[in-house]
Amino acid sequence: MRMQLLHLYWNEFRKRQKKTSLITFAIAWGALSLLLLMSFGRGLSNAGSVSFKGLGSTMIMLTRGQTSKPYQGLPRARRIHIHMEDLELLKRQIPGIAMISPEANNSHNISYRGKESNRSVNGVYPCFAEMRSQIPAAGGRFINDLDQEKARRVAFIGWNVAKELFGDSNPVGKEIRIEQTPFTVIGVMKKKQQSSMYQGPDSETVYIPFSTFCQIDFQRFLDRIHIRPADPRDALFMENQVRRVLGRKYRFADDDANAVNFWNTIRDYETGAKIFKGIEIFLSIIGALTLLIGAVGVTNLMYAVVKERTREIGIKMALGARRRHIVMQFFLETFAIFFKGTLWGTLIAFNIVSLVNLVPIGYEDFGIKAYLLRPIFSLDILIVFLVVLCVLVFVSGIFPALRASRQNPIEALRYE
């Protein structure tokens, strides 16, 4: 294709550009919708997985249950409790456990210089911090192995507990009382987004070494056991192994789903991620449909343009234009309309996304803000966008262009 020919086509296009402004707007609108819906959908997905990880990312949580079927002559509806010894049993019998921690909790009175509050106090192992995404804020730390070994009276507190007892001053190093026993605060939990929980948000909880907990609050049973498999892909397998090992000890069937209860965050996370991905794809499709409406408009316009220029097409054919010369002209016009519209749409979309990202969101804004105010453009979004665009340009451009090129030259020249 010669440059001069492109130049001529460009002039012929430009002279009629006023008629294309409405449709250019439709394309800009469609491109804008598609880009925004994709990037907001991705932001939603991200917020979903970030706050999901607030509970803990790769862990299986085990709690007591009740048998749902008879087993070896024993009736159904027996309560099954879990005990501290089970921890050792599981560790011994199941290879591939990377971390394991007991958890026992009770509600206790907490006080600091006359300020009092009733809070859940939980006894855990040091590795609990990693499984449950508990990061100490600067200047503090979580419970360590020595604390556990020596049953030290130390406490790691949620940020809301800290706020209530200490206001804005730094709690680390201060002495609080749990019931009447003094405890030193060793760390405050860094703020995090948490969408799921079992007894209240971590921000409202006090954590102490499991050994210390046993001294202040005697309990026969454990409330929970947290396990992290060495390989997250083993999550379901490990769940079944745990059930089998405990089933032998407490005598319940291997396939009794309720004898002990599992909260498998790995599996939940995967399901959750799939749901969010589904929403993201759904939003993208809506965006693509908006752009499709614009594309249908372009096709219509191009059919009208072809009709309007029938005579010019005839003239070109009489002068020796081949089919591809005609096809190319109308295809390029479609491309030009899309290009202009998309350019505008993309510019506006980028600006909106950058502006929205400037809105600050706090850690307590778990809900709507975190999900809606962090849209993202990533390479794969742009690639999807370009692919959708190319397909639409091709489909909406090719049919009018082919019609133009298939006209009978005589009919075209006689057209008034």
Added chain:
Amino acid sequence: MIEFRNISKVYKMGEVEFVALKGVFITVQKGDFISIMGPSGSGKSTLMNIIGCLDTPSEGSYYLEGKNVSGLTFDQLSTIRNRKVGFVFQNFNLLPYASAYENIELPMLFNGKKGAERKARVDELLEMVGLAPWAKHRPTEMSGGQQQRVAIARALAMDPPIILADEPTGNLDSKSGHEIMEIFSQLWKGGRTILMVTHDPAIAAFSKSTIRLLDGAVQANGIPN
């Protein structure tokens, strides 16, 4: 050079068939200058269009430079239209959004001629039809006579051996018409084969011989002028 063997053309408009040409035999030699005359609707334009490969016959064979043209693809016919014939129409048929220069250049663009070669040719043709100062003007800024001269220059761009002119002076006053005919005479003397449709005997007088059509059939052939 041009040979029609029993050419017929039937137009179908829904159920109705209209016979525009029936059983036409004609032969045109290289260097002929022939007028085609006949009443309106007698098939003159249809004949010209078939000769120029813009239209295809319903029946019969058409030999152009000894080669049968029927059965060629659209692009092959485009190549013939581009290289073998130059069209001049009654209503000029210039592209409205292209300058005189660009209109003349167009046939060469479809053929992929080199830039320098194109420029030289367009300048030469503008000079020949006396419109060098009008190169940058659009058709709407020119008189009918000037537009037709641009159209002739455009028809000559690829240096085709055959010129087909369908009532080239039909929309012009007699002075401009005669100027156009002067150019055709020059072209004929330069060795080109010219076929021209006209109603006007004074215009036909420029040509060497005349073919008369009536109701799609050749009524008289080779009447010398």
